[in-house]
């Protein structure tokens with residue numbers, strides 16, 4: 001929101017300040033959320049929570065829903081409804097449940113019969129729902145994508161989805177400011193995907209933990225919006241809470257004519273651009289950390305291992321344990337080499353591949369498809385390639401690509417031309433790799449099992465993936481394509497979009513008409529009691545502590561994607577660490593995994609010796625699985641931001657310890673002795689009462705845990721402040737109300753038949769069978 005600023009501020013500081021409804025002395029912030037995107041995987045339990053408490057969605061006009069993760073990417077020519085179209089029962093239930101929820105809660109929804117359907121992070125910007133200077137959240141870690149518009153955009157867990165649906169706010173903390181400046185001209189064949197992979201290689205997957213990264217510098221300024229989005233998208237892979245890029249003329253040009261942006265050249269548009277132009281870091285503003293990169297140092301880059309930080313130039317060789325000095329990195333390297341079926345020293349370009357996937361919220365935009373098409377035009381994929389897929393990010397992108405003849409280029413070259421969705425990025429739909437299959441992929445995560453059990457993923461840019469398809473091996477696009485075709489296309493897509501522009505708002509009546517905030521009463525969310533929903537209280541916890549001697553444990557490892565298809569929170573204990581606990585072929589327990597051993601089968605505490613526990617996806621299924629197994633407290637050197645917050649929201653305690661005290665606790669765990677965690681005293685003790693470690697915990701979080709308080713109840717008490725904030729928001733940034741749907745008569749229609757109640761809510765008895 002516009003306002004005078006005094007001390008030099010960063011872009012993040014400005015947008016944060018403009019959305020702070022309330023700030024407590026301990027730094028706890030109640031943040032207003034302008035834009036909430038919803039998808040089928042992380043929302044069912046949130047809507048169920050609303051229903052149980054008799055709450056409504058506070059701002060349907062600021063909420064946009066679509067189905068993307070579970071949807072098949074096969075032809076929709078004969079699509080009637082999700083019940084008949086989606087074969088997998090759990091996927092069908094999840095999609096049908098979302099349709100039921102958007103109907104019940106009166107939300108705008110793009111379903112499978114709508115060209116505007118697509119990956120949630122692609123459709124938000126495409127529609128102009130994502131706007132500069134806003135706060136954007138979604139139950140999905142790649143919400144960071146939207147930060148390319150200069151918004152604070154971040155992934156949240158399902159409990160927070162419920163909180164935003166009910167209150168349009170979030171309880172949060174200020175993040176650190178981190179600057180990543182990239183200057184200079186990119187070499188041929190190098191795209192924004194290479195830049196971001198290079199950055200993650202430099203700073204590591206925990207490099208941005210606790211921080212919001214602002215990407216700046218001449219290289220970033222020269223990128224199109226589409227290329228910028230690929231970068232902010234992957235800031236989560238650098239561990240950051242969010243990534244931001246200051247809006248500029250490129251941003252404004254991109255937004256012109258988008259259905260949900262202010263109408264181009266209207267009074268509203270001019271006012272918005274005037275405000276958006278102030279959204280930049282002031283000279284002299286302080287960053288907590290600064291990284292400088294010369295664009296010339298960035299080669300076409302791919303990943304070799306099982307973490308996005310495992311990068312190598314395409315001209316390089318597979319690294320070996322000797323290339324790392326840190327013992328945990330050496331171990332991780334050995335493990336990754338074994339999983340990936342690679343030998344240290346092998347030239348990268350000698351590695352043959354089985355499949356190619358061009359898609360995902362990182363690289364399934366029109367510019368990506370145009371770039372890949374230029375590389376493959378008139379050529380054919382190599383004979384050893386079993387499957388090469390193009391999965392556009394949205395129905396509109398698909399249509400536009402077809403208008404440009406890109407579908408024909410790909411089909412002639414031997415690619416499959418699919419419908420929009422997340423697809424093989426994580427394979428919650430039927431698009432998966434077979435065990436040990438190797439894939440050149442434009443997605444963002446190369447975790448173990450990510451594209452299917454035992455799958456092997458190499459991350460790269462669209463032009464590089466296209467080159468790999470032609471060569472049948474990991475390939476250098478500069479050797480495959482003419483120089484002018486090797487570099488990504490840079491042109492903003494002209495996607496034909498309906499002009500459902502918003503009206504100019506002139507009078508107070510106009511504002512009243514669109515403002516959908518509740519009347520002045522104390523039960524604004526449908527009469528829900530403004531009290532705690534009653535979480536279990538956490539005070540002292542004594543029990544077996546299981547040692548887990550790993551670094552960068554990602555949430556895909558904590559609970560793989562096939563278990564995310566439930567619409568319940570319960571019953572996920574058997575899915576915990578599924579690939580590490582069970583042989584995926586025989587489903588037998590692996591005896592060497594710690595939780596399969598006595599006494600650790602009964603662990604209540606997990607002691608993780610490596611940093612960055614819970615990195616990757618925002619899935620709250622990870623804490624639900626830990627909790628269902630019986631684990632209530634996790635002790636580690638550090639946690640990924642979203643996972644840490646998800647643990648607290650479930651009444652669990654994450655404890656960060658320095659190496660020495662951590663080692664003392666780990667020694668007790670290795671010895672199979674009980675450990676006591678005393679939250680009120682902030683102390684960890686051995687079974688005989690000896691103090692092992694003291695720990696820090698934020699006072700507000702401690703208070704909530706000890707008293708079993710639920711955030712929504714607490715936030716409801718802030719109703720007058722939220723209302724006052726909304727009034728001011730309407731006056732200062734009126735284009736954010738109604739989100740451009742002013743002329744719609746109601747939510748977008750959902751045609752699908754409701755799923756019979758008997759099919760809903762069933763979690764199969766043994767998730768191992770899934």
Ligand SMILES: CC(C)[C@H](C(=O)O)[C@@H](O)C(=O)O
Nearest residue numbers: 041139140141142617618619
């Ligand atoms: C399903 C969702 C929670 C998840 C995420 O948060 O990222 C998914 O999009 C992913 O990429 O793993």
Ligand code: SF4
Nearest residue numbers: 142360361422425426
């Ligand atoms: S990372 Fe993959 S699964 Fe997650 S939202 Fe993006 S495309 Fe979908």
